[in-house]
Amino acid sequence: xxxxxxxxxxxxxxxxxxxxxxxxxxxxxxxxxxxxxxxxxxxxxxxxxxxxxxxxxxxxxxxxxxxxxxxxxxxxxxxxxxxxxxxxxxxxxxxxxxxxxxxxxxxxxxxxxxxxxxxxxxxxxxxxxxxxxxxxxxxxxxxxxxxxxxxxxxxxxxxxxxxxxxxxxxxxxxxxxxxxxxxxxxxxxxxxxxxxxxxxxxxxxxxxxxxxxxxxxxxxxxxxxxxxxxxxxxxxxxxxxxxxxxxxxxxxxxxxxxxxxxxxxxxxxxxxxxxxxxxx
Numbered sequence: 001x002x003x004x005x006x007x008x009x010x011x012x013x014x015x016x017x018x019x020x021x022x023x024x025x026x027x028x029x030x031x032x033x034x035x036x037x038x039x040x041x042x043x044x045x046x047x048x049x050x051x052x053x054x055x056x057x058x059x060x061x062x063x064x065x066x067x068x069x070x071x072x073x074x075x076x077x078x079x080x081x082x083x084x085x086x087x088x089x090x091x092x093x094x095x096x097x098x099x100x101x102x103x104x105x106x107x108x109x110x111x112x113x114x115x116x117x118x119x120x121x122x123x124x125x126x127x128x129x130x131x132x133x134x135x136x137x138x139x140x141x142x143x144x145x146x147x148x149x150x151x152x153x154x155x156x157x158x159x160x161x162x163x164x165x166x167x168x169x170x171x172x173x174x175x176x177x178x179x180x181x182x183x184x185x186x187x188x189x190x191x192x193x194x195x196x197x198x199x200x201x202x203x204x205x206x207x208x209x210x211x212x213x214x215x216x217x218x219x220x221x222x223x224x225x226x227x228x229x230x231x232x233x234x235x236x237x238x239x240x241x242x243x244x245x246x247x248x249x250x251x252x253x254x255x256x257x258x259x260x261x262x263x264x265x266x267x268x269x270x271x272x273x274x275x276x277x278x279x280x
Contacts, residue, residue: 006035008257009062011042011050019272020063023250026271027262035060035258042068051075051092054099060257061093061100063250069103069133076101086136087166090249093256100256105137108249109219110145111264115248116240117215123187124148127179130192131160134219138190139167147188153179180206183214191218191228205231212236219245222276243272 024037069088089101154160216232221242
């Protein structure tokens, strides 16, 4: 009897905007795999029941996006070290009938910088804008890479303080007004906030003291060149857009569900960029 096609998903609330189906369906076709990947809208009230019924419904696993990432960690029977450390999971799969959870956002972030800014791991001082869930993944990636000084800059200082306490030594907090001064000795500047999303220019980045040696990356990828990246490029900085993080974080999940480790290629990136352009 032929093996049943494997099914995977991305769930969130909302989820219609997700480009994960485009990415994973591309890989399914590229590797001639009999499988599927679909977006499933799951509201917070129904998430526990959805996860509890995954195996019976025939899902091999899937991706979890906002607002379910923290709850996914609690529901999994097994979780990787990154999910434990970050307190959020974006990838679920089954092994021997047990639900496993992982966080691949952090490794996707790191792989994107490996590709776009080789040598970023050889530095030690970073400034992270924002203190939300994405900032957790970024800070974990920076600590794994060996960064010794990480400053969290957030409008709500209390939230940044809670994040600094979670990650411990080497992670500090600074008010938004101090950003200009921090940039003078900054090796890497990371924006994890929604500032600049959709091309909005109503931001308050003080880049007057940003040197050309600083690497600047933005996890926002719509548009690819955010106002922050445009300003940094004008100052001679190496800049890395956020699309690669989305592409690279998808790799481990595909391997867990479908048994093949895919590659992030120029062709895949071009496909996603074209879809973004069609969507305006």
